[in-house]
Amino acid sequence: xxxxxIVQCGIYRLxxxxxxxxxxxxxxxxxxxxxxxxxxxxxxVTIKALVNDVPITDFDISQRKKLIALVERGRRASNxxxxxxxxxxxxxxxxxxxxxxxxxxxxxxxTYSQISKSVTGSAKGLTRVLRSRGINxxxxxxxxxxxxxxxxxxxxxxxxxxxxxxxxxxxxxxDSDKTSKQEExxxxxxxxxxxxxxxxSSKTYERQIRTRAKRLRNQFHSCSTGLATIRGLKDVVVDxxxxxxxxxxxxxxxxxxxxxxxxxxxxxxxxxxxxxxxAVCDKKKILSSEGARSEARQKIRNTKGQALIQxxxxxxxxxATIIIR
Numbered sequence: 001x002x003x004x005x006i007v008q009c010g011i012y013r014l015x016x017x018x019x020x021x022x023x024x025x026x027x028x029x030x031x032x033x034x035x036x037x038x039x040x041x042x043x044x045v046t047i048k049a050l051v052n053d054v055p056i057t058d059f060d061i062s063q064r065k066k067l068i069a070l071v072e073r074g075r076r077a078s079n080x081x082x083x084x085x086x087x088x089x090x091x092x093x094x095x096x097x098x099x100x101x102x103x104x105x106x107x108x109x110x111t112y113s114q115i116s117k118s119v120t121g122s123a124k125g126l127t128r129v130l131r132s133r134g135i136n137x138x139x140x141x142x143x144x145x146x147x148x149x150x151x152x153x154x155x156x157x158x159x160x161x162x163x164x165x166x167x168x169x170x171x172x173x174x175d176s177d178k179t180s181k182q183e184e185x186x187x188x189x190x191x192x193x194x195x196x197x198x199x200x201s202s203k204t205y206e207r208q209i210r211t212r213a214k215r216l217r218n219q220f221h222s223c224s225t226g227l228a229t230i231r232g233l234k235d236v237v238v239d240x241x242x243x244x245x246x247x248x249x250x251x252x253x254x255x256x257x258x259x260x261x262x263x264x265x266x267x268x269x270x271x272x273x274x275x276x277x278x279a280v281c282d283k284k285k286i287l288s289s290e291g292a293r294s295e296a297r298q299k300i301r302n303t304k305g306q307a308l309i310q311x312x313x314x315x316x317x318x319x320a321t322i323i324i325r
Contacts, residue, residue, distance in 0.1 A: 045057040046047060048324070049083060049087060050325075051090040054094070056086050056087065061134060065077055088313055091313065091317065092149050092150045092153065092316075094316075101153060103149055103152065112137070150309070153312070154308060154309055169300065183285055185245070186285075187249075189281035191240055191241060192238070192240075193276070194274050194276050195236055195268070203325050208269075216265075229248065246258075248294060258279045261280070262282060263281070264280060266280075
């Protein structure tokens with residue numbers, strides 16, 4: 001359960017976040033009266049490239065250009081730019097097949113639904129927006145699959161080959177002149193509380209557990225007495241997280257705990273095991289360089305990750321059979 005507190009933000013997550021923001025800014029200028037193009041008519045397509053015998057058509061290029069124009073507020077990408085993007089995506093998918101990496105269709109649908117809810121407020125809102133601009137939703141889902149596949153492959157290679165040492169971090173901080181200590185919050189005693197929700201539970205049961213967690217949160221006023229009470233509850237697990245600097249916590253959790261006073265609980269959040277709350281039993285402001293070091297380490301990892309992607313796709317292209325027509 002502690003793993004829910006230790007989440008790394010990868011390049012794919014950054015892309016998803018950026019995509020959500022771009023879609024959201026785009027929606028400001030979208031008319032509320034949407035006309036849906038008819039995708040049912042068959043049309044002839046022309047193959048523009050073959051990548052390891054996988055065709056890329058003029059329809060694929062047209063769909064991607066429309067998607068780029070929609071998401072990036074009218075940016076007009078050239079056919080060559082789009083074709084190269086699609087070639088890289090085919091190569092990532094081919095590499096995933098070679099390495100027996102599989103992205104489940106349900107995961108693609110879940111990501112699509114999350115983006116839709118984030119930028120339109122409903123699971124089907126994004127589909128309406130895409131169709132109104134002549135874009136088949138499956139074209140966007142193909143891009144999502146390619147991005148998730150790339151992320152999975154790169155993470156596997158990155159974790160096996162890339163190391164960020166303390167010397168790397170120190171050198172980065174010296175170059176950026178950020179070696180001084182900064183004030184930040186140290187959580188000296190965090191406790192994770194999980195109201196367990198068994199798999200395949202009904203929505204009604206899940207709502208009951210959420211309500212139960214909220215009720216306990218309102219009644220919780222002290223770790224010294226509250227935790228003892230919680231440990232006696234059925235289907236509730238208490239786990240000690242211990243001492244953590246705010247800068248070492250995942251961004252969402254860090255933001256959530258900023259509003260939690262000592263002796264109180266964070267709001268219940270759905271995790272795979274049930275509903276999680278964090279008890280803040282002690283915290284104090286201290287001077288530390290760890291925040292700057294953590295930020296530097298992440299920047300170094302991102303830089304090395306981008307370099308790894310470029311090397312990887314260069315090698316995939318070198319080994320591939322690519323015919324452009």
